[in-house]
Amino acid sequence: MKLKKHLLAIAVTAVALAAPGAAFAQNKVNLGVAIPAATHSFTAGIVWWANEAKKELEKANPDLKVTIKTAANAGEQANQLQDLATANKINALVIFPFESAALTKPVAQVKGKGVYVTVVDRGLTDTSAQDAYVSGDNTAFGKVPAEYIAKTLDGKGNIVALRGIATTLDNERMDAFNGVMKAYPDIKLLDAKYANWNRDDAFKVMQDYLTRFKQIDAVWAADDDMAIGVLKAIEQAKRDDIKIVFGGAGAKGMIKTLIDAKDPRIQANVSYSPKFIYDAIKMTAEARLKGEALPATTIIPSVLITKDNAKEFYFPDSPF
Amino acid sequence: MSIAVRFDGIVKEFGPVRVLHGVSFDLAPGRVYGLLGENGAGKSTLMKILSGYERPTGGTLHIDGEPRSFKSSRDAEAAGIVLIHQEFNLAEDLTITQNIFLGHERKRGWWLDEAAMRADTLRVLRQVGLDKDPDTPVRHLIVAEKQLVEIAKALARNARLLIMDEPTASLTPGETEALFTLMARLQADGVTIVYISHKLDEVERTTDDVIVMRDGRFVTRQPTRELTRHQMATLMVGREISDLYPDKDPAPTGAVPLLRVEGLTVPGWAADIAFDVKPGEILGFAGLVGAGRTELFEGLLGLRPHQVGRIELEGRAIRIRNPRDAVDQGITYLSEDRKGKGLHVGFGLRENLTLMALETYATPWLKPGAETRALKTAVQDFGIRTGSLDVKAASLSGGNQQKLALAKVLHPEPKVVILDEPTRGVDVGAKRDIYFLIQRLAREGRGVVVVSSELMELVGLCHRVAVMRGGRLRAMVDAQHLTEEELISHATGTNQRDQANGDKPSEEESMTAGR
Amino acid sequence: MVDRQLDQPAPPRFQRARSLGSRLHAVGPILGLVLLCVAGTLLNPDFASLDNAMNVLTRTAFIGIIAVGMCFVIISGGIDLSVGSMAALIAGMVILLMNTLAGSIDQPVLVVAIGMAASVVLGGVFGLAHGLLITRGRIEPFIVTLGTLGIFRAYLTYFSNGGAITLDDTLSDVYSPVYYTSVIGVPIPVWVFLIVAVAGALILNRTAYGRYVQAIGSNEQVARYAAVNVDRIKVMTYALLGACVGIATLLYVPRLGSSSPTTGLLWELEAIAAVIVGGTALKGGSGSIIGTVIGAVLLSVISNILNLTSVISVYLNAAVQGFVIIIVAFLQRRK
Ligand SMILES: Nc1ncnc2c1ncn2[C@@H]1O[C@H](COP(=O)(O)OP(=O)(O)OP(=O)(O)O)[C@@H](O)[C@H]1O
């Protein structure tokens, strides 16, 4: 668990910096966790990891109580925040906001009641509404595959990309990808279309790419679900020009394919695990138990996954 | 206040079909005109042109000497011309008040002035003699009440020329009287009235002049008092009309009734009704509007919640849960509400005709050829007048829609047929045809039940007549005693014999309050 | 009388104006489709290739088959919002069933056959449940199917723990030809789509049941009075749609061999749009299966063309679809 150790190191240093000489008395912590409901595999992973954190931490710390709420939309999440603050009387909150803008006010209200707030993944529009921010590394999510593809293709070839849903998160990834590719003028990005992080849509988009482009060397599918659709489309078209299909986020199915070396086109992936909710809960709980604060921003790095380190990213029990 | 109208060579075409062939005549202010003509003669079409619902294809319309062409009914209403439709034009889910002011809402600033509209509605409802809460949704009204709302709606528009297209087709004698009083008052106020009706006695009583149309052409205009009813009929049809009613066959004496019903109760409408129909018998049902006749038969067919003691068909007990069961047993029902329950006005004639007997055309594929042949036969048999066989039912004239509806319920060849107001809106010639048809059905050994508000019709046609009042069967009048007076007295509760039986007219109120 | 009126020489002006108007109404969707195809070919000649045509038709098959069933429901005056979730749940349940059976039956072909049958049966049962709730329960179809929209998807999410339910590899190998094989150059899903559409058109226009469906949608009250067994016909209509969803699903499963909570998202809207773009009125009463088929093809052609070109900003893709739908609706509007 290199990643975990790495994270804890960051956390510990940060804590030490933020609260020098804080008392080590154990505080009672009533921690609320607000996350999206499990509507697709990534959020399902979030829910699973949040529950893992609750199990582990409550067992280890009798003074800690964790309440998890899952919401299907931004409105519901805002209501849950009110309930957590008034009915559950929480004094710390870890929230994965459904939307940045819509939830900024409700979170600020909770913070106004003296609750310690850690925001995960999607930053609020007004950062003063949060105490700490923990996020995945969207820049690396685009940069890592770009570098891998560029290197593997020897700086020369045709690639196509798929995008998720038009959001800032998706833009950050795409920009980072393009940023790297600037350095490789002989690599041609033929097109990048939205496929909504959805297998079926990715299948259709890839089918049409295959109709349109007679020579494709690599596909940046930008998500493991989309990569599945892409592979099916290639299989159907019986095309053998594509050498790399790069997914993203490290879903267990894809990692398994990597470990077993089942598909020559899948040699690498980039981590963006829902496990960061586990880390955020753990960091917040442990810091608050000691009455300490977290650093303002913690970024959980996205790293290249290859056959060599794939085992560290394989969690067969998680739904993701 | 009054308004003068001149039609000058009015032509109207619907696609390739020409229905008005250059109609010219004028209407002097302040008079009451009866407009007569066979079904499909073009009466409604001409009046729709006058009131802005249709645009003429050719010719001009002069109002008070000025040529005018109305772009919409609003335009015409602004000129003081209001039409009461033959087919109702009410929004079922809106209340009476909302319907009366639809498109003409009273406002106070930005808000609707509900109080003023309600008060006005109450006033016009009183004028037409309809005692209903103005906030009642129109959906809950029965046909006659809807007709009164249509009339009230026209009154609220302050018409200078009022066109009534068969307003009494679904009214009772009492309501009809009230309407005539109202017409007299309007005439005294100087309103010009055009009165379209197939009821020649009413035309005779209420109008100053009679205008006759035939086949889309103007035929004649004559002072009413110079014409007899018989002459009116002859002018309309263009040939001599012999007796309206067929000679009655003797009442059948068969022992086993074709249909026997016992203990039929439709909560709120009819209580503990028993009757039977013999093969070859024509059984009438008389009563005032609201007496529960229609509801009784809708209950029998399973269209309303009901309890029934026993139903026997040809001596065997049967169960009717819905109209499908009824048709399977050989019983069909013609609704009085042609537009709402009788015909799919958006469907073609063929689809309407065969709907109740569709299974016979499906083996398993439908045969459009066979359906079209059936339609051709029906058009002949029932004298349905239409420009083409491929039109929608909505484009038939009112009377011809009625004939189509009749053809439809007879199409499955029922053993017992229940006809609710079978001649509503039908011209004299066609009425006669329908009476002879009903007799033919009886002669073929079928049982025919005729529900009608036209007492003459029941007297002229039936072997026996059941009279309902306040949801109960009050009398069963047989052929010897069958007169209009006898029926009215039972229907209104003034019959000596009924009262001797302790049957008080006041019961009526308690029944009607229940609905 | 009839003869006399038919004898009237018709003014030719009228005849022509009328038939042109009604013809435009009928051919609106076809015209739209033809224009789109011309545009597609101009933008990218590959659009007109046989392979691309087959890709598009195969994709259309799922939505198209569902739309044929939806056409009946809409003509009857109803609506079904749950078809997308229903397809996803059926896919999930059928995959679980096949994976389980694979343990006890070692004839993968048999297992797949059972799975395919189960798919249609499940769809029929779900549709039946809708129909009974709507008729016996007297609940508005919008509400019933909005409810099941959530219920179906939630159960799928529950069965899959939020992740994907994936078909066993060996089964997948046996099953995938159902989606990927061609017969006489035409992929199987397209054949099935064709058969369903032809059957649908025959049922709608040439059987008593089809006529009853139209009668109910046109005026339920009149239909009831005309001895049409309204409740039974309605229940049958929802069951028919359910079966269509089942058929679509049995073709869908072999494509990716998995079902996840994002499977079939918004299919209900696509199916309803195909029906309406094809000229059926949302208020019911009348409609056309051919129009529906064209509507479905048209919708997938739009996104296909957008994928085959880069002239339009990807951010505007949805706008282009919106414009085309409105234009086609304009072409086929009723007078
Ligand atoms: N929208 C339409 N399209 C085609 N034909 C129509 C349309 N409206 C009316 N017609 C035809 O015009 C003719 C005249 O109809 P109209 O309704 O004026 O008759 P009418 O004299 O009022 O008959 P009735 O006494 O039955 O009410 C009929 O043959 C009818 O079929």
Ligand SMILES: [Mg+2]
């Ligand atoms: Mg008329």
